[in-house]
Amino acid sequence: MGALEGRVAVITGAGRGIGREHALLFAAEGASVVVNDLGGSNTGDGTDAGPAHDVVAEIRAAGGAAVAHTDSVASWSGAHSLVQQAVEEFGRLDIVVNNAGILRDGFIPTMEESDWDAVIAVHLKGHFSVLRHAAAYWKAQSKAGDQPNAAVINTASGSGTTIPNAGQCNYGSAKAAIAALTLVAAEELERYGVRVNAIAPIARTRLTLATPGMGALMAEPEDGGVDLFSPANISPLVAYLATEKCPVTGQVYAVQGGAISQLRGWHDVDTIETDGLWQIDDIAGRLPS
Template identity: 55%
Template structure:
């Protein structure tokens, strides 16, 4: 390995399994010290009683790396602070926060219950904001003390958040919120030496086993395009000091493909120079739509 993140201290949330575990192992292989966070719940958010964070720590230590486990609930304000404090108390610094934790409770909107909405938005959106807020407070303090960091935040959005996904209104809304949070945080935290980017990964995890079942069954010439490990090299690079000039971006990553997602942009416009009457707007909107490109289709839409 290149030692790209040698000596850097990295927090990875939801790192007990899947993509998060792959991130933790990849950072450790590049010389980073890792806080492996995972509360240890089932796919639906219920308690399981096992300790996946400790298992990943053991894997890292067996390979000669340094890591500690943390089982804080990242969507709990005090728990998120404990997570950041764990990095500072064990390693004396914090360089990278990878927000990855989440689960799904998929339903069509007409069947989606309030608690299913609240749970998914809480763990994904608040579970990104709360650790980010506590990490940002630490980094701002460092910058004000004359120790400006070279810090990195990598958030986890989704194609569902960028384009929408039928049957995942709660998940899509939360992941879209993460993309929005990413660009705001990038703008606000640049002065403190912090970059903030997001990824929208496609890989095999507990959440996507059904979605990618066909692709999982057809590896291409021995290359498992859906392996979680395919996502981590980009995350490791974004967490390195090399990525200092990249911030406020969302990258899609799948298999060996990396692409830059295009955010909402100002499009065609019509300006009357005065207030429109409702009856005037029909032909105006029609003309704007004719000048605009067709939107990308929502995942799962017929």
């Protein structure tokens, strides 16, 4: 029996890259999968139903259960229809993997409003929209006396958590917000039997290969050795976090190459105090920097 036998998952951005590997592994481990992918370009332009349907065909050919969903999760109705399709097709929903994303890099003085809005919409709103509709389903389930054993795995990034990247103010901001959303959601949804975690992955995908300097760092081994930066090397962590017996919630994990690291957000590193009211000169002389 597979680690995810009998569970139902929706996975966004699952037509290519890391999301595709999630879908293939989840299905191989026994989950029924709704493969969501709008099929747009790296920048989110255009649509193509092909990638989602191709992954579904691959899963079915291997004996798994999957259906395609090709609406945009950046739209409220698209996210709602994704959750609804899982319940209608497979009778329930146990797992949400928020993975869909785009890149529209640019420096702050020259970034267009549309480039900011598009990245925030796909990453941050897309994560929240699916999470919100899934949470409403799980809340209703819990209130009806059928307590879920559900899991959400969000996708943050080192760009928003540990290594700010110049030229990615939109992407980094969205990813940092996703990490924060994960922690809030873990607190809110625990009462309904829902665990919420996030990963910050680095792997060889069309988005990372489009980032200057990243391609050389993650090239496929020429000698046929272990391909640590294959997107397939990210999915086992996500699958574990989605299992029924996993106790983990409210965590963010960086996963890259052969390393998985637990991350922590903003925390005190140095503090100054006063017994009276703050004065500018006092702050200037003592402020940690």
